[in-house]
Amino acid sequence: MPMPAYVRFIINPTSGTKSRIDVADRIEQLLNHSKYKHEVVYTDYAGHAPKLAKEAADKGYDMVVAVGGDGTVNEVARGLLYSETALGVLPKGSGNGLARHLKIPMGLDAAIKTLNNGHIITIDSCSINDHPFFTTAGIGFDAYISSVFAGNKKRGLKTYVELVMKEVMNYKHMPVKAKINDNAFETDCYVMAFANAAQYGNNAYIAPLADIEDGLLDVCLVRKLDLVKALHLSYCMLTKQLANADSAEYFKTTHVKVNTDTPIMYHADGEFIGEATEFDVHINPLSLRVLVPAGMD
Known part of the structure; x- marks a missing residue:
């Protein structure tokens, strides 16, 4: 019998909406104990999870499971990059972008059962200015919304949508210089999204053709936005369709460089990082082992 x-x-005890469910108790009840020997630890502060994950990887743990939202998943995954230790996810956030892309169930009990029955694949990761991300990063409007959302006491999809609707027509595009596939050009930029996975979260698909195992970044550039384009782009994101060229342009590449004259905001996996005038975005092929549901390649 295998060990x-x-x-x-x-x-992360602060992830997601308040719930009376005792996550550790559900893990104890539903995890296959003949397959796994487990322990539960809690984060005490932002930036704690990467240390806890790396510590487990250094000790030779087979898997580390992130229990939380996109920020927690990002932190845990950062601690596991290029190791033999796999990432598992029990989604407990408001967006759950990586979990949704990997088809991990949103319900806690079903997600635990996925750990029992799933298998491990190896996926790409990316970085923006040396900050790792696993679903999407971006500069411009989506980063601005991330900055506002981070300071909002209310969480969840409803709050996020309300912020977008309030700010979308007030945010102004900026001139940028970009280099994609050795093609240098100047352009207006309302949003430039860098996608490893297809969606931001909440099934909002910014790059429907993105493949998390293909060694390529999918770049979505929105140059300018008016009300008609905003409505069309929103419709496409919610219906998993590519926007037409009037609303957005798409590129596949391994490396992007962007320069701006004035600082512009950026985010990684929905977490606001800060402002910069230079951006270096690249992909790290097949750099993270993850557990996915049975039947997913």
């Missing part, structure tokens, strides 16, 4: 795999669950 059980060692698993560390890292729980």
